[in-house]
Amino acid sequence: MKRKWNWPIWVGFVVVVAGLFSYEFFARFPITRDFPWANFLLFGTGAALLIVGLFRAFGRPQIYRGKIFGSIFAAIVVLVVAFFSYEIFYVLRQVPPSAGAPRVGQKAPDFLLLDQNGKPVGLGDLLSGSRAVALIFYRGFW
């Protein structure tokens, strides 16, 4: 008898891969970037499907296929989730302490830099006539 296609293995794997590649999309919104719960939700859903599929493949191998692909996908999923977690919980948090950064109550160091039109702009120019100045440092490389 021909054994049945074990769809949860394939769908689960695709959902996990989608969880990885959708990071760039979800990172556009603060609510899904500050903590990437949407990606972890996809990982969890995909892994649950994959586990269901594995139980089918190994529990009732006479009915369902997928022992080999199920095992390969399970190994890839473990690597994907491990890599993602390492990036999110370790790499993204390797920010220098900036202990010497100006603190509340201190005077901000003056500077003179070129703006986007090649015109020199000093902190003094921005402060004069302003109620306040928001100074934002970006990682850049746009």
Add this chain to the structure above:
Amino acid sequence: MAISVDLPETNRRQSQKLGYTFPLLSDPKTQVIRRYDVLHPGAGPKGADIARPAEFLLDSNGIVRWVNLTENIAVRARPEQVLDALNQLSPAGQ
């Protein structure tokens, strides 16, 4: 205003693309970035030195009144946080 290691030309394109109306300053030698101790050594593409994300609110005398130094690159100050800090600094109408 914003500061990064990008060149004015890159910043011009970025400003135009996103419609920024504030100065986007270029610090390719990381002089100001170092002066503010917000350097992230080797964190850019090909190990380039870049700025870590950091936000300061200065009053009209150039005194720091609010600082946000994130511990996670993905978590930045949101515009409303900066506006809250601004409103506490000088309530509207003053």
